[in-house]
Amino acid sequence: MMFAPAPFLLKDTSVSQVMTQVCLALVPGIAAYAWLVGPAILIQLVVASFAALVAEAALLKLRGKPLAMFLSDGSAVVTAWLIALTFPPLAPWWLVATATVFAIVVAKHLYGGLGQNPFNPAMVAFAVCIVSFPALMAQWPSVGLQLPLVEQLNVIFGLSPRVDALSGATPLDAMKTALKLADGEIDVAHLLANQDLYGNFAGRGWEWVAAGYLLGGLWMWQRGIITWHVPVAFVASLVAISGALWLYQPAHFASPLFHLLSGGAMLGAFFIATDPVSGCTTPRGKLIFGAGAGLLAYVIRVFGGYPDGVAFAVLLMNLCAPLIDYLCQPAIFGMKDKA
Amino acid sequence: MITRDEFDTIARNGIWKQNTSIAQILGLCPLLAVTTNAVNGIMLSLATILVMALSNVAVASLRNFIPHEIRIPVFILIVAALVTVVDLLFNANLHELYLVLGIFIPLIVTNCIVLARVEAFAAKNPPLQSTLDGVFMGVGMLWTLALLGALRELLGNGTILGGIDMVFPALQPIHVLPESYPGFLLGLLPPGAFILLGCLIAWKNWMDARAAERARLKPPAPVASAGCH
Numbered sequence: 001m002m003f004a005p006a007p008f009l010l011k012d013t014s015v016s017q018v019m020t021q022v023c024l025a026l027v028p029g030i031a032a033y034a035w036l037v038g039p040a041i042l043i044q045l046v047v048a049s050f051a052a053l054v055a056e057a058a059l060l061k062l063r064g065k066p067l068a069m070f071l072s073d074g075s076a077v078v079t080a081w082l083i084a085l086t087f088p089p090l091a092p093w094w095l096v097a098t099a100t101v102f103a104i105v106v107a108k109h110l111y112g113g114l115g116q117n118p119f120n121p122a123m124v125a126f127a128v129c130i131v132s133f134p135a136l137m138a139q140w141p142s143v144g145l146q147l148p149l150v151e152q153l154n155v156i157f158g159l160s161p162r163v164d165a166l167s168g169a170t171p172l173d174a175m176k177t178a179l180k181l182a183d184g185e186i187d188v189a190h191l192l193a194n195q196d197l198y199g200n201f202a203g204r205g206w207e208w209v210a211a212g213y214l215l216g217g218l219w220m221w222q223r224g225i226i227t228w229h230v231p232v233a234f235v236a237s238l239v240a241i242s243g244a245l246w247l248y249q250p251a252h253f254a255s256p257l258f259h260l261l262s263g264g265a266m267l268g269a270f271f272i273a274t275d276p277v278s279g280c281t282t283p284r285g286k287l288i289f290g291a292g293a294g295l296l297a298y299v300i301r302v303f304g305g306y307p308d309g310v311a312f313a314v315l316l317m318n319l320c321a322p323l324i325d326y327l328c329q330p331a332i333f334g335m336k337d338k339a
Numbered sequence: 340m341i342t343r344d345e346f347d348t349i350a351r352n353g354i355w356k357q358n359t360s361i362a363q364i365l366g367l368c369p370l371l372a373v374t375t376n377a378v379n380g381i382m383l384s385l386a387t388i389l390v391m392a393l394s395n396v397a398v399a400s401l402r403n404f405i406p407h408e409i410r411i412p413v414f415i416l417i418v419a420a421l422v423t424v425v426d427l428l429f430n431a432n433l434h435e436l437y438l439v440l441g442i443f444i445p446l447i448v449t450n451c452i453v454l455a456r457v458e459a460f461a462a463k464n465p466p467l468q469s470t471l472d473g474v475f476m477g478v479g480m481l482w483t484l485a486l487l488g489a490l491r492e493l494l495g496n497g498t499i500l501g502g503i504d505m506v507f508p509a510l511q512p513i514h515v516l517p518e519s520y521p522g523f524l525l526g527l528l529p530p531g532a533f534i535l536l537g538c539l540i541a542w543k544n545w546m547d548a549r550a551a552e553r554a555r556l557k558p559p560a561p562v563a564s565a566g567c568h
Contacts, residue, residue: 098523106534110537128525131524131525131528132522132523132524132525132528133521133523133524136521
């Protein structure tokens, strides 16, 4: 699938080239993730990719579309990888597979397939699963506890019972719950001193996964796959609101750095909110989109009931994207004002 | 009184062609809120059938005496009186179910299906036809809500006929899927109802398109296909 080779493009860029580079850009984050929790994440990536390709092939066949062209464009694999990376790494295989099939079938193909979906399919799958299976979606592996490969396989494929002792909340969720339970008696600095759970900036180990995503995101920007607008606006608004509250009450609100390196903030800023299909396309629109997503992500993760807010923030902004783009059309070339 | 053809048309319109839920898409509020299992859907539909049959026959009998200009308030008064009767009946005889269906029984008054059939059919047709129209429109709603409810509870709980013990205390819900089924909660939430209703509508359109295609191909089939191939 090629974009029109018009003069305004410096080079032909096919969807499969873009998607391959997006996958490559995810590699540093995945490597840090695998170092942190072990091979489980790699198993989930394989499960999700397999489910995505099967679902994609089935739907393409049903809709009478050419299989080879759309299957090889890699968009299904990117969706699958984003799902695998946002789900708990020791989630049962059927949870990740169901989520991926839902993303491809309902969130992508029922809306018309590649390029037609109003919502980011991976985030739809995440929202569906966190609403439908809240208990399973909250079982994150305890940091520092790496099971051997065989054990991880057993847990994922349901061959050995799920042990609650192996799992805990994410650092972000643990921070919120502790602050809520203590009801003002305990402050953030005190919590962060717990070196079992927290590292130098945010969750122990998780901060390096976030740094990996940041590295991949910067590489994508340098390659021209994404523009700077969405990530910069996302990070800026997240820093602005978390910084304001942190300065106001440092005992009750974590620092901006903690929020940037926790949960899905980096993955969201560079890989999810930059989705060219469900996001905004105009430069000013992208700024509004990114800023809105960052703000909502903070509000939902800090004041809401869910462990993280990035998925819901992106979905809510997806809803607004057409309107934002409509209001942010740039001036037509050669005209003084927008026509 | 009524010809065979008339009866067939009324029945077919109610059950399939103008099905309230998947063709007219009316009364979505109770549909989304109540069909968390098949029993709730069936019981609400039965209440609606009762109200529709009674209000249609009442309006059809009185249609020549109702001034055209104020017909809507009069219709609503008739429907409201009948709904109150049904509401009290449910409260007295099926109290547990009444608590589950809650506000949606009184809200049958505002259900667009009831007023739509009164205005579009009963106000222009004789009582017998109008009664049948009310019954068959309700039957159309009944099977759609039962199917949607069954799909939702199967997806969400792995059961069929959950809540049957509220109607017949001797019966128990049937566990179709094993106890370890984790339950896809989305099925029980309103978004799941929307998605499944969309699938039902798509299924009806697909069936209709297929039937139309067959009807188009059938009469000249032997000659035309011989020429084409």
